[in-house]
Amino acid sequence: MFGYYLDLALRSLKRNRVLTALMVLTLALGIGASITTLTLLRLLSGDPLPQKSSRLFYAQVDPNSLSGYVAGQTKPDSLMGYVDAMNLLHAGRGTHRAALALTQAKIVPEHSTEHPYFSDGVITTTDFFPMFEVPFRYGNGWTAEDDTNRAALVVISDFLNDKLYGGANSVGKMLRINNHDFRIVGVLQHWAPQPRFYTQELGGRSYGDGEALFMPLSTARALNMDPQDIECYASVGNINKLEEAPCEWLGFWVQLDSAKAVADYREFLANYAKEQMALGRFKRSETALLDLMGWLRDREVVPDDVRLQTYLAFGFLLICVVNTVGLLLAKCLRRSREIGVRRALGATRRTVFAQFMVEASIVGLAGGLFGLLFAELGLWGVRHQPAEYASLARLDLTMFGSTFAVALAASLIAGLLPAWRACVLAPAPQLKAA
Amino acid sequence: MQIQPILAALRKYRLATLLIALEIALACAVLCNACFLIVSRLRQTQIDSGIDQRALAVIKLSGFDEAGSIDLNARMLDGLRRIPGMQSVGAINAVPFGQHAGTAGITLDQAGQHFGGVIDFYLGGPGTFEALGLRLVAGRAPQADDFRPLNHFEPDDAPVMVTRTLAEHLWPGADPLGKEFWSDHDHFRVVGVIASLARQDGGEGGPETIQWSVFVPAQPGMYLAGNYLLRADPAQLPRVLRDARAAVVKIAPDAVLDNQASQTLDELRLRYFRADRAMAGILLGVIVALLLVTALGIVGLASFWVTQRSKQIGIRRAIGATRGDILRYFQTENFLIVSFGIALGMLLAYGLNLALMRFYELPRLPLLYLPVGALTLWCLGQLAVLGPARRAAAVPPVVATRSV
Numbered sequence: 001m002f003g004y005y006l007d008l009a010l011r012s013l014k015r016n017r018v019l020t021a022l023m024v025l026t027l028a029l030g031i032g033a034s035i036t037t038l039t040l041l042r043l044l045s046g047d048p049l050p051q052k053s054s055r056l057f058y059a060q061v062d063p064n065s066l067s068g069y070v071a072g073q074t075k076p077d078s079l080m081g082y083v084d085a086m087n088l089l090h091a092g093r094g095t096h097r098a099a100l101a102l103t104q105a106k107i108v109p110e111h112s113t114e115h116p117y118f119s120d121g122v123i124t125t126t127d128f129f130p131m132f133e134v135p136f137r138y139g140n141g142w143t144a145e146d147d148t149n150r151a152a153l154v155v156i157s158d159f160l161n162d163k164l165y166g167g168a169n170s171v172g173k174m175l176r177i178n179n180h181d182f183r184i185v186g187v188l189q190h191w192a193p194q195p196r197f198y199t200q201e202l203g204g205r206s207y208g209d210g211e212a213l214f215m216p217l218s219t220a221r222a223l224n225m226d227p228q229d230i231e232c233y234a235s236v237g238n239i240n241k242l243e244e245a246p247c248e249w250l251g252f253w254v255q256l257d258s259a260k261a262v263a264d265y266r267e268f269l270a271n272y273a274k275e276q277m278a279l280g281r282f283k284r285s286e287t288a289l290l291d292l293m294g295w296l297r298d299r300e301v302v303p304d305d306v307r308l309q310t311y312l313a314f315g316f317l318l319i320c321v322v323n324t325v326g327l328l329l330a331k332c333l334r335r336s337r338e339i340g341v342r343r344a345l346g347a348t349r350r351t352v353f354a355q356f357m358v359e360a361s362i363v364g365l366a367g368g369l370f371g372l373l374f375a376e377l378g379l380w381g382v383r384h385q386p387a388e389y390a391s392l393a394r395l396d397l398t399m400f401g402s403t404f405a406v407a408l409a410a411s412l413i414a415g416l417l418p419a420w421r422a423c424v425l426a427p428a429p430q431l432k433a434a
Numbered sequence: 435m436q437i438q439p440i441l442a443a444l445r446k447y448r449l450a451t452l453l454i455a456l457e458i459a460l461a462c463a464v465l466c467n468a469c470f471l472i473v474s475r476l477r478q479t480q481i482d483s484g485i486d487q488r489a490l491a492v493i494k495l496s497g498f499d500e501a502g503s504i505d506l507n508a509r510m511l512d513g514l515r516r517i518p519g520m521q522s523v524g525a526i527n528a529v530p531f532g533q534h535a536g537t538a539g540i541t542l543d544q545a546g547q548h549f550g551g552v553i554d555f556y557l558g559g560p561g562t563f564e565a566l567g568l569r570l571v572a573g574r575a576p577q578a579d580d581f582r583p584l585n586h587f588e589p590d591d592a593p594v595m596v597t598r599t600l601a602e603h604l605w606p607g608a609d610p611l612g613k614e615f616w617s618d619h620d621h622f623r624v625v626g627v628i629a630s631l632a633r634q635d636g637g638e639g640g641p642e643t644i645q646w647s648v649f650v651p652a653q654p655g656m657y658l659a660g661n662y663l664l665r666a667d668p669a670q671l672p673r674v675l676r677d678a679r680a681a682v683v684k685i686a687p688d689a690v691l692d693n694q695a696s697q698t699l700d701e702l703r704l705r706y707f708r709a710d711r712a713m714a715g716i717l718l719g720v721i722v723a724l725l726l727v728t729a730l731g732i733v734g735l736a737s738f739w740v741t742q743r744s745k746q747i748g749i750r751r752a753i754g755a756t757r758g759d760i761l762r763y764f765q766t767e768n769f770l771i772v773s774f775g776i777a778l779g780m781l782l783a784y785g786l787n788l789a790l791m792r793f794y795e796l797p798r799l800p801l802l803y804l805p806v807g808a809l810t811l812w813c814l815g816q817l818a819v820l821g822p823a824r825r826a827a828a829v830p831p832v833v834a835t836r837s838v
Binding site: 018019022023025026029030033104106115116117118178179235236304305307308309312313315316318319320322323325326327329330331333334385386387417421 | 449450453454456457460461463464468471496497499618619683687688689690691692705708709712713716717720723724726727728730731733734735737738741742793794
């Protein structure tokens with residue numbers, strides 16, 4: 001029966017090419033816009049480390065004074081001070097833990113003919129690499145001992161390695177950073193999880209390229225390399241002694257592998273805050289432990305504009321669907337006589353309904369196909385936008401499938417009303433009119 | 435033209451009429467709000483920076499040894515001044531639309547109890563006040579002895595020039611001259627009021643804070659080095675900036691020239707608002723697509739109606755209706771449907787605006803947008819129906835005599 005409906009539908013669509021083309025174009029425009037924005041939204045709100053994000057947690061404490069404090073309502077600060085980060089780091093809980101900040105590293109090329117330049121760097125502790133499962137091409141990270149000894153070691157990214165050493169194994173080579181010699185211990189494979197979860201609040205981008213190099217926090221600070229973002233919560237005596245200043249400039253991550261470990265760590269954090277209050281260092285007892293995706297949601301990492309565009313696109317799709325309903329209705333009313341004949345010859349309402357739904361879904365699939373073209377065009381447009389996520393905008397297999405799902409759903413919804421109108425049509429008057 | 439028969443005919447096609455009206459209503463809601471968003475975005479890009487933007491450029495260096503800052507400043511100022519066409523060079527910590535520096539909270543009392551807001555400090559060396567082209571509206575411009583050395587990134591005690599907007603915010607209705615404020619332990623006294631000076635990175639507290647900035651005279655040194663304001667004739671500026679970039683590499687080979695930040699101020703401003711302009715462009719695209727789809731819908735349904743009623747049209751023609759009558763009939767019909775849609779659409783537009791206000795800190799939709807939206811849709815409706823209506827008018831009276 002389906003084959004017969006298909007045949008009928010194609011005939012009917014062919015009979016009125018202009019109307020059919022209008023419907024397909026309308027649906028395609030709506031679907032193209034929706035899929036473009038949906039792809040972008042999915043990409044921007046994606047999981048940077050799908051296999052591990054549920055086990056990674058971002059810890060926060062609150063060293064602020066009591067001014068403006070409402071117990072139970074005030075959120076703790078997003079960054080952490082050096083003392084607290086080191087206390088939590090050395091408390092040794094969790095499978096892995098790391099404190100980190102971003103910095104600008106001045107790289108001086110070997111050849112004196114080339115000019116020095118700045119690159120983004122991460123200053124962190126040894127567990128950063130195993131915790132975030134950073135893939136190495138050559139060598140590996142540094143050890144906890146190196147952290148303690150302020151060893152002048154550096155891990156560089158694939159693109160810096162390509163730029164400096166043409167992609168060769170550079171482990172063991174010396175690199176001059178901020179007028180000091182660092183030994184390269186590792187070279188990464190391409191690694192830039194999106195969104196850039198660990199750079200949030202540290203003064204980095206939310207999307208885009210990864211950092212060029214990674215070095216021990218202790219070493220970088222010993223050489224007075226400054227973090228990108230510093231938030232101070234009290235008046236500062238000497239800003240150059242960041243370790244002692246009442247300032248926050250580190251992010252603290254911990255890996256917790258079981259629900260019990262998470263509950264334990266929460267309790268540990270709460271106790272830590274109480275202990276610090278007893279010592280007089282803290283005035284507030286608030287702490288927070290958000291998992292990776294929770295942290296990204298909390299930071300509202302997806303730009304408002306992208307959300308707005310998505311709402312807009314779906315509003316547009318709604319208008320397109322209403323439009324298609326109108327056009328399908330016109331088509332179906334025009335065929336009242338044909339329907340009357342079919343009904344008189346014994347077709348049930350159900351079969352007439354099915355026939356019109358098949359016709360609507362053909363329009364939908366065609367709309368989906370052209371919608372895909374429009375979406376590709378839209379994403380091409382996004383890639384040429386001045387946004388840090390621009391280069392990421394590409395259609396993947398899931399969104400490819402979703403295009404047709406959305407198209408089919410939209411056309412079936414649009415087809416409901418006309419098909420219903422067609423099937424409730426009384427056959428006798430139509431036959432009489434003929 | 436009698437409306438009664440049109441309404442009677444529409445009643446027969448209730449569903450289709452309702453669909454067109456609904457489409458118009460949705461289009462009206464989105465159209466009004468999208469236009470409003472476009473205008474708000476573009477208005478943001480039009481803010482008054484308060485400076486002679488066209489004649490200014492900036493050179494930014496980093497990665498130099500802080501201990502050698504004084505020497506670097508001397509070499510840079512001297513070297514850059516030698517460039518032909520250069521009118522003035524001065525050390526400055528930041529420029530509007532550039533990377534921000536010197537953003538801090540201030541208080542109106544020394545004890546730090548009365549919070550005044552987070553503002554931007556422009557620290558400029560001798561000559562920069564004049565080079566920026568700031569317009570003084572009260573008090574005085576910086577004098578030679580106002581430029582004091584810095585012990586940290588702000589002076590301990592300095593006379594400053596505040597913008598009119600900031601003065602009104604801090605001391606509403608009062609004369610700001612002679613007023614004082616503090617940032618941490620640093621003390622500032624207002625000696626001049628300037629018309630406007632936009633913040634470096636936009637206002638953190640919303641659009642009304644965009645002018646919350648002060649100009650602080652300061653002596654170039656360790657805490658004011660590496661960032662230089664260049665002034666030249668606008669026609670010569672691109673060449674002067676090119677020469678300056680080339681000169682910097684020779685003057686300070688160890689330092690890193692920040693290519694992104696070393697630009698003319700026109701260019702910095704252009705980049706600063708790029709995302710807003712892109713968003714406005716997208717919204718405009720949506721509006722065009724929306725109007726197109728709505729028009730196509732009207733054309734489709736109207737054509738269908740014309741075909742359906744060709745016999746009736748023939749009869750009307752046969753009993754004396756002119757072509758113009760038929761044309762006007764369809765135009766009036768469209769006008770009625772669109773008006774109904776617009777009435778519904780205004781309510782929707784208002785509702786959508788309320789939703790946007792909740793999520794996007796948008797102001798209320800000005801009422802002016804509603805009639806403009808309505809007018810657009812009326813015109814669109816009339817244009818879209820013109821084709822089908824003319825086809826209807828072309829139906830010959832002889833059709834009436836045929837059995838279809």
